[in-house]
Amino acid sequence: MVTAPSLDAPVLSSKWDGLSPHLLAHFFEVDNDNGAWKRTSKTDPATVVAPLTEASMEASLNWQSPFEQSGPESKAPALMAMLQSGVLQPIVEAASMGGTGADGAAAQKKSGDFLKQFEGRTGITLLNSTQVFNGMQPVKFQVVAVFRAWSDPVKEVEEPVAKLMEWALPAELSKDGSVLARLAKTVKGDMAYVEALMPSRAPVRIAMQYKGRTYFPLVIENIGQPLNAPVDRSGRFVEQLIPMTLCTLTALDRGIWANFKTAAL
Template identity: 45%
Template sequence: MATAPDKPVVLTSDWGGLSPHLIAEFYTIDRKGKRVDDITVKAALTESNLEMSLTWSSPFENQSSSNFMPTLQMMVQSGAIEGVSSKAGSIFGSDLQRLAHGLEGRTGITKLNSTQVYVGGQAAKFNITALFRAWRDPVKEVHEPFNQLMKWALPVELSEEGSLAVRLLEDGFSYKTAFPSQAPVLLAVKYKDSVYWPLVIESISKDTNAPIDKQGRFVEMSVPIQLSTLTAIDRSDWDKYLSHNTGVNSNQRR
């Protein structure tokens, strides 16, 4: 007899008639973008921005003419050479003065030695603040969705075994011996016009001063989260985020 698929689990606050486009969906995926379970966390985002850092540099920045006479150029630009030339006497003083006047307003920077080239990029950062609030049940509307995000941020398991040398002697070499712990999971985040994946949670905060009810349960929690892509992204990745036909959406099942 076939086993019935697990019922989807949605952990969220009650947002009433709030537009679904203003509510972000978080779920776990593999490296190919397929869901690995049926748990979805939903949260309204009070803040969100996607930050991309692209590195450009000038390969000729150390080839300008100023590097041949750096001290002289600094003295000319600061005006200090006038004092030096006056103390140098009649032999060299007049020559230094002419040189100072000739270099006034000049620079060694050119279009060639200031040309920028692309040298790399960092992983994109997705900075958000997720909001959970309780209308009826603080446990289901605040605690459970927050705790699920925290679990996704943490390593699945950290091994308590000893050093690598001891494990090799006891169990021999295998990938489990060399890497006995399990890293945190990969996530996809669906928000407004895009599905961002694969992402990892780099930081997450719990506001322990958030308001509580008489039983000590949080009734509202604002959660700053920084997510990061696994690699620097290119145009095809950006198209992948904007496309909802990539096989990554809230209705997909493994």
């Protein structure tokens, strides 16, 4: 369970006096502590607070029909389409016009009656149209966070935006690109094997509290910053609308979804 942001922790936000707290989203870093995602002594103590002008969630569930190719339409699609639509009947009638007399007319009528049986019919059945669940992608949140300055552009706009960007970017990228050089250091005892194989540190995971729900753990998949936003005479941004795509770390089940509502605020 995600613990609530501490009252003593630094809050990076614009001034939103009088605005309902349910309209303010709280973003803060969380870490996996023995299977429980929460704030720890290792996580960033800061909390970014902002209202959201846009906020939506999308869950893509992958359902497939594995038997849809088992019908006759998949074996001879052109022939089955001609039979079902009745296009084949004039062709057969034209080909059988060479026959004369009562026998020819009877044969033509018999073939026509036979072909009419296929019109309006299909090879789709309950079995070959049955869908099966084939997995799902992590759930995505599309949000736009608003920051605007009343008195201090640095504290009300630039610092919270910079913190979101810090959480989105890798914590550290290794300057040494040679695996052999790092392995040589491990032989000398100057570097651990884990650091040699994976020398860089990935971006952190965060939580978002919004309208009585806590979504965690999330990663910032996309983040934007409008550089044409208004600035003051010192070139500091006085307003920023930050679009972000937040993504759950894993796919969700019922238990995880229910925990979003019951997690401590």
